[in-house]
Each structure stands twice: as structure tokens, then as C-alpha cells.
Amino acid sequence: xxxxxxxxxxxxxxxxxxxxxxxxxxxxxxxxxxxxxxxxxxxxxxxxxxxxxxxxxxxxxxxxxxxxxxxxxxxxxxxxxxxxxxxxxxxxxxxxxxxxxxxxxxxxxxxxxxxxxxxxxxxxxxxxxxxxxxxxxxxxxxxxxxxxxxxxxxxxxxxxxxxxxxxxxxxxxxxxxxxxxxxxxxxxxxxxxxxxxxxxxxxxxxxxxxxxxxxxxxxxxxxxxxxxxxxxxxxxxxxxxxxxxxxxxxxxxxxxxxxxxxxxxxxxxxxxxxxxxxxxxxxxxxxx
Amino acid sequence: xxxxxxxxxxxxxxxxxxxxxxxxxxxxxxxxxxxxxxxxxxxxxxxxxxxxxxxxxxxxxxxxxxxxxxxxxxxxxxxxxxxxxxxxxxxxxxxxxxxxxxxxxxxxxxxxxxxxxxxxxxxxxxxxxxxxxxxxxxxxxxxxxxxxxxxxxx
Numbered sequence: 001x002x003x004x005x006x007x008x009x010x011x012x013x014x015x016x017x018x019x020x021x022x023x024x025x026x027x028x029x030x031x032x033x034x035x036x037x038x039x040x041x042x043x044x045x046x047x048x049x050x051x052x053x054x055x056x057x058x059x060x061x062x063x064x065x066x067x068x069x070x071x072x073x074x075x076x077x078x079x080x081x082x083x084x085x086x087x088x089x090x091x092x093x094x095x096x097x098x099x100x101x102x103x104x105x106x107x108x109x110x111x112x113x114x115x116x117x118x119x120x121x122x123x124x125x126x127x128x129x130x131x132x133x134x135x136x137x138x139x140x141x142x143x144x145x146x147x148x149x150x151x152x153x154x155x156x157x158x159x160x161x162x163x164x165x166x167x168x169x170x171x172x173x174x175x176x177x178x179x180x181x182x183x184x185x186x187x188x189x190x191x192x193x194x195x196x197x198x199x200x201x202x203x204x205x206x207x208x209x210x211x212x213x214x215x216x217x218x219x220x221x222x223x224x225x226x227x228x229x230x231x232x233x234x235x236x237x238x239x240x241x242x243x244x245x246x247x248x249x250x251x252x253x254x255x256x257x258x259x260x261x262x263x264x265x266x267x268x269x270x271x272x273x274x275x276x277x278x279x280x281x282x283x284x285x286x287x288x
Numbered sequence: 289x290x291x292x293x294x295x296x297x298x299x300x301x302x303x304x305x306x307x308x309x310x311x312x313x314x315x316x317x318x319x320x321x322x323x324x325x326x327x328x329x330x331x332x333x334x335x336x337x338x339x340x341x342x343x344x345x346x347x348x349x350x351x352x353x354x355x356x357x358x359x360x361x362x363x364x365x366x367x368x369x370x371x372x373x374x375x376x377x378x379x380x381x382x383x384x385x386x387x388x389x390x391x392x393x394x395x396x397x398x399x400x401x402x403x404x405x406x407x408x409x410x411x412x413x414x415x416x417x418x419x420x421x422x423x424x425x426x427x428x429x430x431x432x433x434x435x436x437x438x439x440x441x442x
Contacts, residue, residue, distance in 0.1 A: 005290050006309035006355055028356070035351040036332050038310070048309065050356060077345075101421030102399070104333060106345040107352075189420065 002044045008053040012164060015049050016139045020162035022047045027164065029073060029112035032104050051111075057166065058109075060084050068170040072111030077102070079110060089170050091179030091199060095126035098183045100190075111165045114147075117155040117221070124151065124222030125197035126181050128214030130170050137166040144169075148214070151221035174209055177201040178284030180277040184217075184269055186260060192217045193261040194269045196249070198277040200232070202285045208232045213245060213278070218253035218270045225249045225274070237282055246275040294358040298323070299367025307354045314338050314349040317364060325365035325394045329423075336422035339395035340364050346399045346421065365394035368401060377401055377439045384435035388426035395422045400436045410440055 007025075009015035019025050024046030028034060037043045051057060057073040060082050068088045070079065079085050080096045099105060099113075099122045113123050114134070124147065132147040139162065147168075150158050159165065179199040183192045195216030201209045211232040213225035227248045231241055255266035289308055296303045296316070305320055317323045317340070329335035331350050338350040341363040369375040377400050380386070387393050396419065403410050403418035410418070415436045424432060 001310040003289055004309055006292070006353070028353070031351050031353065031356070032333055032348070035312075035353070039331060048353075052356070101336075102402075102418055103336065103339055103346040103348050103421045106342070107347050 001038045002041065004045050005047045007047055007049045009049060009051075010054065012054060012057075012137050012166060013139060015051060015054060016137065016162045016164060018047065018049045019164070020139070023161070025049055027051055027112075027115070029115075030075060030108040031112075032100075032108040033112060033116040033118075051164070057111075062088060064172070066169060067172040070110060070168040070170070072165050072167060073109050074111075076100070076105035076108050076110065076113070080105060088172070089130060091126045091130060091181055091197060092123075092170075094179070095122045095181040095183075095197065098122055098181065098189055110168060114150065114168070115157055115159065115165055117151055117153075117157045119151075119154060119219060119221055120192040120195060120217035121222065122181070122183065122192060122195060122216065125195045125214030125216040126179070127168065127170070128222060128224045129179060129197040129199040129212035130173065131212055133169045133171070134165055135167040135169060136163050138163040142166075148222070148224035154220045173199070174201040174203075176203070176285055176288045177210065178281045178288060180280040180284070182273045182277045182280075184273060191260065194218055194255075194266050194273055196270065196273040196277045198228075198274070198281045200237070200278070200281040200285045202288075206236050206286065208235055208237050213249065213274060215249055215253065215270060215274070218249075218255040218266050220254070223252060225252065237278075239279075242275055242278040242282070245278060246271045249274040292355050294355055296354065296358055296362060297360065298362045299364060305354075309353065309355055311354045312350055313340070313352040313354050313357055313362070316354045317349060323364050323366050327391055327394065329391070334423075336395045336399070337392055339398050339422060341398050341402055344402060344405060346395075346402045363398065365397060368397060375401070376442050377404070377436065380435040380439040380442075381432070384431050384438060386427060386431040386435040392422055392424040392426075396424070396432055400439070403436070404440055408440060410436075412437060415440075 026045035028048045028050045057071045059071045061069045127147045181197045184194045197214040199212045213228040215223040228245045250271040255263045257263045327337040329337040333348040333351045340349045
């Protein structure tokens with residue numbers, strides 16, 4: 001690893017200051033993505049700013065108005081074992097249970113996972129499906145960004161210089177809500193070839209009041225299937241509606257070929273898995 | 289070059305060392321402190337032979353910066369058993385033929401210890417998930433799972 005200076009800020013403001021003053025500075029959270037990049041000489045920061053020395057960034061809270069608030073430094077294991085997450089956003093529990101292995105989950109953080117910007121990461125599809133919003137902190141102020149707008153390109157997010165992802169907010173979902181995260185991978189819990197997350201809410205008559213579909217691994221960034229809402233909302237969902245959403249998922253996908261899978265295979269599988277995820281979510285919601 | 293004087297709590301003992309920022313915990317353990325029970329395999333956090341316990345939880349020492357873990361409780365394979373005795377897990381591994389080349393064994397034992405410390409009544413599924421971060425190229429895992437289950441029952 002190339003030499004870097006190491007800093008331990010006490011507050012978010014101090015961290016932002018370090019980042020703004022040192023153009024080559026990078027944030028250290030769990031380190032499971034960053035240290036691999038450092039070892040392979042793919043990033044050469046002048047400074048590492050350790051966020052873990054700032055207290056209060058790893059809380060999980062529920063607010064009846066605003067919903068679930070997850071601090072950026074929550075480790076994957078904190079989310080996996082959180083009763084609040086299990087109760088209010090179980091698709092997130094499902095997604096994180098498929099994320100890597102226990103030692104990685106003991107170190108990696110949700111903030112780091114999002115900011116690393118890997119197209120096939122497990123959190124983004126689930127967060128997109130539930131309509132999550134990200135709170136970005138900078139000395140100039142805060143801004144709220146819908147999670148699907150956070151990702152710009154391969155490993156590139158909308159974060160500007162000196163800006164830090166502070167919190168993930170999931171607005172409250174209606175009572176009869178069910179979600180599914182399907183991860184296609186070669187080895188259990190390894191990198192996703194295709195990831196699909198779907199969330200459906202139904203009213204007492206079985207009419208769809210909320211729908212969200214998020215995709216991973218099929219484009220330079222995680223994707224939202226925007227048309228899913230148009231196709232599914234306000235109806236008693238039928239197979240043909242699900243089929244339409246799956247076709248749309250396939251249409252907006254623009255996958256790569258790499259060692260894990262070809263672009264054709266991913267294009268094929270995103271259709272199959274979107275259909276499967278929606279069917280499962282619908283079944284679960286109907287039985288609630 | 290910035291060097292930090294840090295103290296590490298390893299197996300209940302305090303070590304004082306001076307390290308540059310980019311020194312990993314694995315490098316410190318093996319090269320600075322001579323604790324070579326922890327191994328280097330893939331160096332990317334995928335194989336598990338570098339596994340140590342940090343505050344009781346399995347982590348990848350090859351991905352941890354030494355400066356980042358000062359003041360935390362670290363346990364390596366050397367700290368698993370008091371002098372002269374073997375931990376029940378180590379005995380079970382031997383009895384069940386769960387060791388061939390032995391390279392994965394330190395990481396396996398530590399991950400298994402963490403599983404059983406968390407839940408002494410862990411079933412097969414829990415053990416499989418708990419060891420999913422430790423690869424073994426020799427044994428095919430079956431005897432490893434059996435050994436951990438046997439140790440659980442003790």
C-alpha cells in the first residue's frame with residue numbers, strides 16, 4: 001500500500017473539513033471494500049479519514065412519521081440482527097443475510113457499501129424498492145437524495161467533495177406490505193450476477209397501493225424500474241401486469257459480460273427473476 | 289512518514305508497537321509480534337485464514353489497519369487455549385479428523401468459537417452459516433461441521 005496519513009475526526013463537521021482540505025483524502029468505514037482497493041493499488045489516497053471515531057453514526061431508530069432511520073456506520077451485522085429492521089423493513093434483513101459472510105458482515109457498513117457504488121451490491125435494489133432516501137451531510141448543509149439517484153456510474157456516486165453519507169431513511173410502508181430479494185450468484189452469498197428486489201403493498205380489497213422494483217448487476221449502476229409503479233398501482237395485480245414489469249426490467253437493463261456471466265445471460269435472468277420476485281411478493285401480501 | 293505508537297490488546301496481553309498507517313493487523317501479528325498462527329491466504333478477505341476475533345467477533349485481519357484496532361480486544365488462535373490444554377473445539381477437530389493440511393484450521397477454530405460463544409446450542413445450519421467465511425481445500429467441510437457439533441454438545 002502507498003503511504004497515507006491517517007486521521008480520526010471527532011465530529012462529522014471535522015471529517016468534512018479534513019476531506020475538503022485534502023483533495024486526495026478518502027473515508028475509512030468498515031474497510032472491506034477500501035482496503036482491498038488499497039492493497040491492489042487501485043486507489044492511492046493521500047489521507048484516510050476514519051469515520052468510526054465519530055460517535056452516533058451507527059444508531060437505528062424508528063419514527064412513526066419519518067420511518068426507519070439507519071445511521072451510515074451500521075455494520076451489516078447490526079442491520080441483520082436489528083429487531084427494528086426486521087419489523088419495519090424485512091426485505092433489508094433478507095438482502096443483508098445474502099451479503100457475503102459473517103466476518104465481512106462484522107466489519108462492513110451500509111454506508112460504505114452504498115458509497116463504494118458497486119453495481120451488483122445487495123443493499124441498493126432493496127433500498128430502491130422501498131423508496132429509501134439518503135441524507136448527505138456537508139459543511140454547506142444537508143441534502144436528501146432518493147437512493148436511485150445516488151448512483152452515477154460504475155463505483156461513482158453523486159457525493160461531492162467533502163460530502164458524507166450520514167443516514168439512510170426508509171419512509172413508513174403500509175401495513176399489508178411484502179417484499180422479496182432474489183440474488184443470483186454462482187456461490188452462495190458471493191457477488192450477485194443479477195439481484196432483484198420487489199415490494200408490494202395491498203389494501204383490504206387487494207388493490208395495490210405501493211410498488212417498487214430495484215435491480216442490481218444489470219447496468220453501470222443499480223436501477224429502479226420506474227414503470228413498475230405505473231403498471232401496478234391502483235389495480236388488483238394480475239400475471240400479465242407482472243409480466244409487463246419483468247419485460248420493462250429487461251428493457252432498461254444494460255448489463256456487462258464478465259467472468260461471472262455474459263450480458264445475454266443477465267438480460268435473460270433479470271426478466272425471470274423480476275417475474276419471480278413480484279409473484280412471491282404478491283403471494284406474501286395476499287396472504288397477509 | 290507518520291508512524292503511530294499504539295497499544296494492542298492481544299490474547300489478554302498488551303503489546304506496544306510503532307507502525308505506519310498502512311500496516312495491517314495481519315502484518316503486525318505475523319511479522320512484528322511473531323504470532324504466526326494467523327495465516328495469509330488470499331489477502332483480500334475472501335478465504336478466512338486470516339480470521340481473528342475482535343471483541344469476540346470474527347473479522348479479517350488482512351483488511352484491518354493496525355491503527356484502527358487499538359484498544360480493542362483481539363484474540364488469535366494462540367489465545368484460544370490456556371497453556372498446555374487444548375480447547376474443546378481443538379480436541380474435537382483432532383478426534384473427528386477435521387484437520388488435513390491445517391492451514392484453514394486456526395481461522396475455522398476461531399469462527400467456530402465465536403459461533404458457540406454466541407449460542408452453545410448451535411445446530412448444523414447455524415454452524416454452516418457461521419463457518420461460511422472460512423474456506424477449506426482439503427477436507428470437504430463435513431468433518432469440520434461434525435467436530436463443531438460435537439464440541440457444541442460438550
